[in-house]
Amino acid sequence: MIEQKSPNFTRYERARIIGARALQIAMNASLLIKLSKEDLEKINYDVLKIAEMELDSGILPISVNKPLPQMKRGELKRQKKKNLSEKEIAKLEESEQKEIEVEGEIMKLAEPDDEDFEEEPEEL
Numbered sequence: 001m002i003e004q005k006s007p008n009f010t011r012y013e014r015a016r017i018i019g020a021r022a023l024q025i026a027m028n029a030s031l032l033i034k035l036s037k038e039d040l041e042k043i044n045y046d047v048l049k050i051a052e053m054e055l056d057s058g059i060l061p062i063s064v065n066k067p068l069p070q071m072k073r074g075e076l077k078r079q080k081k082k083n084l085s086e087k088e089i090a091k092l093e094e095s096e097q098k099e100i101e102v103e104g105e106i107m108k109l110a111e112p113d114d115e116d117f118e119e120e121p122e123e124l
Helices: 011-026 037-042 047-057 086-103
Strands: none
Touching: 011 047
């Protein structure tokens, strides 16, 4: 699991920030942290690693605007529940079952004759 070093950024925000900063560095922007020539050779002058080091050091002057959902206040209305007897429930279930039988479609298994197979052309 990758350890996220900036707790206030999501991994998507972090990737976007590092990518944008790496592009700036690749286009000869000055570095915000001081790295020795040995350190740069260790990371093979990789702009993504330099940008990640800048972000992890907290030196990047960046902020992320996260819009929050608007909270609406109001009363929740409870729906009235009908008290049905067992006989009424049985009648409703029977009527639903009859409706399914009348309107329902009977499904059959596919027959080989029913399907249209494209035959491969014969070789000459």
